[in-house]
Amino acid sequence: MKFFSNIFKKNKDRQHLDDADANDELVDSEQKVIVPSRKSKRNSVGSISPTGSSSPRSGKKNNDGNCEPLTEEEDPVPTIICISNLKGLQKYDRKWLTQSGIKDEVINDNFPIVVHVLNFLRRKDFIYYKYVEQPEQIAQLKEMVKDQVPSVVVTSSASSQNSPNYSSSDEEDEAGGGRAKNNLSIPRNAAGSQSPGVIVTSANTNSGGPSSFSFIYTENTRRIDSGRIFMSPGVFFKFPEELETATERILNEGNPKEQYKNLDFEARGGFGSVYAAKNKNPHCANDKQMVALKKMPHRTLKQKRMNLTEISFMKYCRHPNIADFICSYQRNDELWMIMEFLEGGTLSDAIHNFTFCESKIAYVAREILRGIHYLHANNICHRDLKSSNIMISLKGDIKIIDFGLAIDFSIEKEDIHMCGSPYWMPPEQIHGRPHSFSADIWSFGVCVVEMLKRRLPNHNSRLKSMVTTATEGLVLSREEHAEWSDEVYDFVHRCIQFDPQQRATAEQLLEHPFLTKACDLKDIKEILPALFMSNTLSKQGLF
Structure with a gap:
């Protein structure tokens, strides 16, 4: 009984954290401070309204009032903010650092690392901090762009009153990360004009604090396997050229709803939701009656590459200490992966x-x-x-x-x-x-x-x-x-x-x-x- 009473107490204490995580909010539990996700503040994909209000990232509304999924081309590119010290951060990130309990000297002595961490934790939003080692470089950048790009407003990012969303500009932002960028220049074509795909945006102008400016920059850095879909160690399909072939080789044919029935929701992760499901038509005694069913969005090119690669890893890895893969299907714009059900928990x-x-x-x-x-x-x-x-x-x-x-x-x-x-x-x-x-x-x-x-x-x-x-x-x-x-x-x-x-x-x-x-x-x-x-x-x- 003592064991179960402890379980009840611990789960009650953790309830507020579970709720916050489910809403994709950033939590510092020691101070009970929740920094809300600002996904809901986008007017249209990748744009911020003059009032600072915005609409979800999920895309434009269709005739039914539902959000259409983003395509690969619709993914917003980040606004890059160049900063040289702590005061250049947006005020809510400065507050987050203060309430996290990190000592000031640690922040100041390791500020480039702090910036890199903030970019990672804000990776699903659409502003990216670029650390500039010398404050004088920002003034030089101002001079570099003032005649060529008049719409750039050099400003103090510390005084921004809006709450835009934050992200790295890595191709794999939803996969959990990206690489730091070191290029501070705005790309230009041979005629000296602004290159296609670079959209300069204005920021609020207020006095005080170090100067910075922002612009939208489309260049991405990619992980080393972004051009392939895993089949077995050292063997892969070229992506996206062989996407159709990979899909045929990796996925099973048929309608999974005829074979499996959802029972209980189990968990939601960064790449999909997992359900306990029942095998309605087991063909032999070895067929599992209960299975784990993972449903993953399968709309964009990025999702397709990542989903097929994950399934191929599961399919290849056969070991007593790795969960057994059973089969996988495409169901409309979702991919269903069926695995053994491990009822003991995590x-x-x-x-x-x-x-x-x-x-x-x-x-x-x-x-x-x-x-x-x-x-x-x-x-x-x-x-x-x-x-x-x-x-x-x-x-x-x-x-x-x-x-x-x-x-x-x-x-x-x-x-x-x-x-x-x-x-x-x-x-x-x-x-x-x-x-x-x-x-x-x-x-x-x-x-x-x-x-x-x-x-x-x-x-x-x-x-x-x-x-x-x-x-x-x-x-x-x-x-x-x-x-x-x-x-x-x-x-x-x-x-x-x-x-x-x-x-x-x-x-x-x-x-x-x-x-x-x-x-x-x-x-x-x-x-x-x-x-x-x-x-x-x-x-x-x-x-």
């Missing part, structure tokens, strides 16, 4: 509802590492390992899910692409430096710390978490964690090395003495009924 659920001893942590860590080792041995990097992407079955199986950000490193051995989830992202990605397989090891190490401490490091603010990771790393002193054994402390220490070259590999970690402490499967099964019950009660809205 590792995140288990962490919030159960205290893990080191032997159980060792068991879970070993199973996750086996999955990671399989991926890395096949030149696949997951890039979004976190506790909510680790599933537990009622049989005690530990399985990795969600390959929406996975990448094949068979050809290129590293990528420069800021992607993943804030609390689990490694320092090199936050800095915009090349990353490789060691990024997964860092994220795995954070999951182990999460099990040990029953909460994430810097869990009150993802802004503070990312800035701290980028500037200090993840510091766990031996004195503050005297209850940890030497084995688990060394194990974690090898995972969260600031220098990615110094991190242990999955193969090396599987040989670590800490994993010899792993409990038996029957010991893990003891917690599963209570975990399943807590998930069931949560779905029914009882807490």
Whole structure:
């Protein structure tokens, strides 16, 4: 009974955070401050009204009053704001930094990193901060454009009263990230006039603060796999040239509604929604009666490439510690992916509802590492390992899910692409430096710390978490964690090395003495009924 009372209490305490996340709002829970998403303030796609009010990003209204989906060509391009210090940020971002608890000296000493983090966290909005090292450069830029582009208004961005949306201009903004840009010039054609696709916009003009200007700039930087659709390590279809062929090869034919029936909504992620579904016509005893059904928007070229690539990764990866892929279909403008249903819930659920001893942590860590080792041995990097992407079955199986950000490193051995989830992202990605397989090891190490401490490091603010990771790393002193054994402390220490070259590999970690402490499967099964019950009660809205 004490176990269930704790579950009720913890879930009640977390309710306001869950609601905020569901509405895509930015939350700093320590101060109970919610910085609302400003998606609803766009008049038309990519434009801001004179009053500062705007309409959703979802597109133009059709005859029925519903929003039409954005096409690839309709995606808004960002407004770039050049700034040289903290005062150049919009006032709501300055307030967010203050309430996140980051010390002023850390912000000032690492301001380019802070700007990079803000751009990532605001990536689905449409303004991008460009850091200018010397304030004099902004004055030079003003002189450069004043005669050629009269509509540019040099202004103090700190004094803006509007609330425009924020984003990086990376092609993969919805995939969780982008690269920093270094080009400050406005592109021009041979005649010296403004190049096509560059639209200069005005900003409010007020006195005080450092000067900055903004313009819309269409150039994108792309992740290294943006021109291909994965089939198997080192094998891919060219994108978009072979999109139709890839679709025929990857997807199943038929109408999924004839085979599967939605039962319960399970979760919503960055790339789609997951439902528990029933197989209405199992053909044999091995066919699963219950399955997990992931529905993903499948309208734009970007969505099609990412969806087909994710399905191909799931289809290729066959391992006891990776969720089983069953089939996939296209249903109108959605793509349906059918996977095995793991009713035990996520590792995140288990962490919030159960205290893990080191032997159980060792068991879970070993199973996750086996999955990671399989991926890395096949030149696949997951890039979004976190506790909510680790599933537990009622049989005690530990399985990795969600390959929406996975990448094949068979050809290129590293990528420069800021992607993943804030609390689990490694320092090199936050800095915009090349990353490789060691990024997964860092994220795995954070999951182990999460099990040990029953909460994430810097869990009150993802802004503070990312800035701290980028500037200090993840510091766990031996004195503050005297209850940890030497084995688990060394194990974690090898995972969260600031220098990615110094991190242990999955193969090396599987040989670590800490994993010899792993409990038996029957010991893990003891917690599963209570975990399943807590998930069931949560779905029914009882807490």
